[in-house]
Amino acid sequence: MNAVSVKNITKKYKDFTLDNVSFDLPSGCIMGLVGENGAGKSTLIKIICGIIMKKQGEVSLFGESVTENFSDFRQNIGIVSDEIAFPYNFKVKNVNRMMNCIYDNWNEKSFNDYIDKFEIPRNKKFKDYSLGMKKKLGIAVALSHGASLLILDEATSGLDPVVRDDFLDILYDFTRDENHTVLFSSHIVSDLEKLCDYIAVLHKGKLLMCEEKDVLLDTYCMLRGSEQELEAVPKSEIVGKRKSPYGVQAIVKREAVPNGMAADSVTIEDLFVYMVKGEIQ
Amino acid sequence: MKALFYKFSKDLPLKLLLMLYFWTLVPWALCLYGTINLYESPLVFMLAGIIYTFECSSDEKSKFNKYMTSFPIKRSTYVSYIFLLIVISEVIMYFFQILLGILSPTVLERNVMSENTPIMLLSSMCIGIAVVGFAVFWNFKASFRVSGTMLVVLYFFVSFVLGFIIGVTKDSESATALLNSTGFRIVTAVVSLIVFLFEWWLSVRVYNKKDV
Incomplete structure (x- = not known):
């Protein structure tokens, strides 16, 4: 119930x-x-x-x-x-x-x-x-x-x-x-x-998502690399990304990670901030 | 309701002191120094309904009112509590007026006070409840300053208008006789009761549909 x-x-x-x-x-x-x-x-x-x-x-x-x-x-x-x-x-x-x-x-x-x-x-x-x-x-x-x-x-x-x-x-x-x-x-x-x-x-005022925490942590991951490397990820699979002089960090769906790229786990805080802010310069 | 009255009883001694000070000693002192002719104005009775304002500080009251909405207290119960509070305050006020009559410096004032107290009490209760009820609703949504100021302005306005009318009519013997007749008092009591019940019913209906 x-x-x-x-x-x-x-x-x-x-x-x-x-x-x-x-x-x-x-x-x-x-x-x-x-x-x-x-x-x-x-x-x-x-x-x-x-x-x-x-x-x-x-x-x-x-x-x-x-x-x-x-x-x-x-x-x-x-x-x-x-x-x-x-x-x-x-x-x-x-x-x-x-x-x-x-x-x-x-x-x-x-x-x-x-x-x-x-x-x-x-x-x-x-x-x-x-x-x-x-x-x-x-x-x-x-x-x-x-x-x-x-x-x-x-x-x-x-x-x-x-x-x-x-x-x-x-x-x-x-x-x-x-x-x-x-x-x-x-x-x-x-x-x-x-x-x-x-x-x-x-x-x-809008509900962006409502999901089990473990599912969220399994579904999304953090990618770090250059902008060119991240171009291999379809835009629809990117939750949000942050650009800095050292490269790009992006939260993406785990299934969309290109072969050979290392993916780190995400925290709920990262997921929330990237989701709300989209692209962070 | 029990919980709300428990809260009320917690600072009753302070409220009684405030009432004694504002509605008995201050008017008596003003009367003594000839600033106002107290018996010609129902100002004191009008102020009696303001006990809700004195119940606690504005900041405390508005926060507490808001917080209470998260407890299982029906909105109608809360409105009824405030109405009952006003009635109780009017009754307490009645006894203070008797005290004021005893303290009055002249025999004339003592006599007029004792004759007119019940009628003034009833009519002011009617108006006072309407004004306070109105202010209570505003208080939930707007800041206390807005509702409080409105309340005080309305009280003074009504008091002085009514005071003036009573003052004028007292010059006429027939008007005085009418004011003091039992029939007039009964009619006023019945009208007051009807208005009171209507205001309570209306307040509950309005408050049930109101965001807090």
Whole structure:
């Protein structure tokens, strides 16, 4: 079953259009949503969560089409938005009490365990938290009500590398249960590469691709050589290339590599940058 | 709803202090120094609905409102919470007005206050809810400054117009008799209730279709 299924989602703003986006995210998988600033990642996530209204298209969560009553579905979703904002005078115990009123399956013990694990100060007021602490509190809330689906919008930005690594481990543990699914947008492509089963690339409101990470890494490779050597590769098979005084680097489909040319493996970050920028001088 | 009221209760002492300061002590001081004739203006009651504005700082409020949309709270619940907050604030205000009446420096003011308080409360609740409801919707989309400024301007405008009308009509004995009659109060109460329910219904409908 697909935990998230998005079909032909379109949302128009004055200066931006999220254009006909469709993808499926199977249960038990982690999907990374990559895109430059303003590509439409947050818009897409907000539409999936029912925070903003789509112009057309269909969102299905856990196999059920969602047209209204998003709030009922949110009992089963943990959302970490780009900005965590509790009332300034709230402490950890107040957040705990408030969430206890909101979520049917709120797990106080689990919440307190995450608070200890993330070393969030219990006696500090929310207004005195650093950006990282706020993010960690948001993550603790999202993980403490038995959600089957986690939706994370830039959840790791603002976290130091150690906490980020801990957080990725937590996500990894979370998806060991095959009913648990994660949709994760981030600028830190290396985080996505470590964790994700699927990668979706958004560019200027369009979904450029949505594919299994291993398939992507198998399909594409990096070629280095002179411009003449690269002319042997059909243009349609080139994702993007970078010219420098020392030669040309290009990401191409592995099957299109000419005999005798050495091909290196690519990273998701390279693939994303070359795909979005095309030809880099 | 329980969660939202939990948040409200967290800083209730501060809100009560603010209300006491802005809506009782300040008007009383102004009255004492003869700057305004408080009993001729429903300004204080108009301001009562502004509790939502004082609920927390503008930055905190707009961020929190936005963040709350990611939780399983129905939009209609959120709108209803704000409406209830306004009603509660008006009721608290009523008691502050009684206190203000007791503190009033002249017997005349004390008498007029006690006679006109209920009617002013009801009519201002009606208008106040409409204005605050309007501001709340704007607040989600536009910046707080825009909605907040509009809110304050509208409050003052309505207050002074209404204050002027009441001030004028008080000169006439028949108008005073009408304002103080039980029938008029009942009609005002019923109209207020109908307007309140209509505004709530309309707000829920509008907010359900609104991007946040």
